[in-house]
Amino acid sequence: MPHNRIRSRHQPFEIAIMATAPVCGVLLIVLDVRPQSVEMAMPGPIQAGWESGLIVAGVAGLLGVLWPGRLSTGLGIELASVLVLGTITGMYAVALAVVAGAQGVAAMSFVVAVAAGSGWRAVQIALDLRRLTRAGQATQFAGVAVGGTFSARGGT
Template sequence: MPHNRIRSRHQPFEIAIMATAPVCGALLIVLDVRPQSVAMAMPGPIQAGWESGLIVVGVAGLLGVLWPGRLSTGLGIELASLLMLGTVTGMYAVALTVVTGRQGVAATSFIVAVAVGSGWRAVQIVLDLRRLTRAGQTTGLAGLAGSGAVSAGGGT
């Protein structure tokens, strides 16, 4: 049986972003401040969703990384969080680009890097979940064969 390698769930950059996101979202809400690009480019309800999204992304992402139960459950929670992180950072990158244009190229580049990194990690998790599924299917079939429920000839 081939060795299944699941990537480490302890990605330092991801964890740093996940820990920072809810702090940023909470500060935006509590202090009632917004980056000028967000205030200018997003309607009020979208701004509220973006701020709340930062909190949800961080809390859920850390929950997924630290999940004490089944690996696949933790990876699924982490995957959902990363997809949402890619969305909220993409929203911010678009708002920043619309408002600042070429002057904001450095800031926009960093924000886009977070969105791309989120997508990259999401793809890694999807591949890991596929490996876990295949390993479970292989183990399940091997267990059935060992119990006499499945034979090499296809009959029982």
């Protein structure tokens, strides 16, 4: 059976972003301030969802990374989190592009990098979950081959 390599769950840049996102979301809500690009480009309910998304994505991401139980559960939580983070940072990049135009290139570059990094990490996690599934299936079938006949429930 081939060796399965699961990427490290201790991604320092991901953890830094996940730790910063909820702080930013809470500050936006508590201080009742928003970037001008967000105020101009997003309706009020979308702004509230964007702020809440920062909090949820960050907290869930850290929870997924630090999940003490099954690896697949932690990876699933982390996957959902990076997908949300990629979406909300993409929303902010579009708002910056619409409102700031060429003057917002520097800020857009960093925000797009977070969105792209989130997408990249989502692909890594999806591949890792696939590897885990295949490893589990291979182990199950190996046990069946050694232990006897296969039943509809996957046991012997």
